[in-house]
Amino acid sequence: MAAPAAYKDRQFLAVIGDEDSVTGLLLAGVGHVENGEQNFLVVDAQTETSKIEKAFDEFTERKDIGILLINQHVAEKIRYRIDAFTAAFPAVLEIPSKDHPYDPEKDTVLRRVKRLFGE
Numbered sequence: 001m002a003a004p005a006a007y008k009d010r011q012f013l014a015v016i017g018d019e020d021s022v023t024g025l026l027l028a029g030v031g032h033v034e035n036g037e038q039n040f041l042v043v044d045a046q047t048e049t050s051k052i053e054k055a056f057d058e059f060t061e062r063k064d065i066g067i068l069l070i071n072q073h074v075a076e077k078i079r080y081r082i083d084a085f086t087a088a089f090p091a092v093l094e095i096p097s098k099d100h101p102y103d104p105e106k107d108t109v110l111r112r113v114k115r116l117f118g119e
Contacts, residue, residue, distance in 0.1 A: 010066030010089055014059040015040040016052060017071035018097050025069065039065065043074050053078050065090045072107070073100035082108050 013030045015022050022042045025031075032039045041055040056078055059068050072094040075082050085092060093109065096102035104110050 009064055012039050012065050014062075014065045014068045014090065015070070016043060016055055016059070016074055017041075017069065017095070018043060018074070018099070020098050021069075021071055021095065043071070049077050053081060056081055060085060060087070060090060060092070062090075068092045069095050071095060071097045071100065072102055073097060075108075076106065079106075079108075 012032050013025070015025050015030060017025075019042050022040050026040065030040070039059070041052070043052060052074060056068075056070075059065055066089060068090045070082075070092065075094050082092060082094075094102070094107050
């Protein structure tokens, strides 16, 4: 019997970002809370890096999350963790925020693609 696909039970998105980004995605229906476990983290200027790291680790270890969206300016705070994460699931995608424009030079996924193509 074949092993079940790695993505079979991954039905949720997770979000780590500023209040505006998380609120917008929650209004779009991304939010999920079960047994006190959330699939989102709102980050502000007072949020400690250790809390962001802990949320990143929890979301990437969960077997029900298929995509982790993270604001790029928040990802910069834990860049070494994101660069070290190489699993296919969940896919970690960096997104812009209202106050911080997207910089493709900082995006881990795009840097990996450039290396594959020898750029």
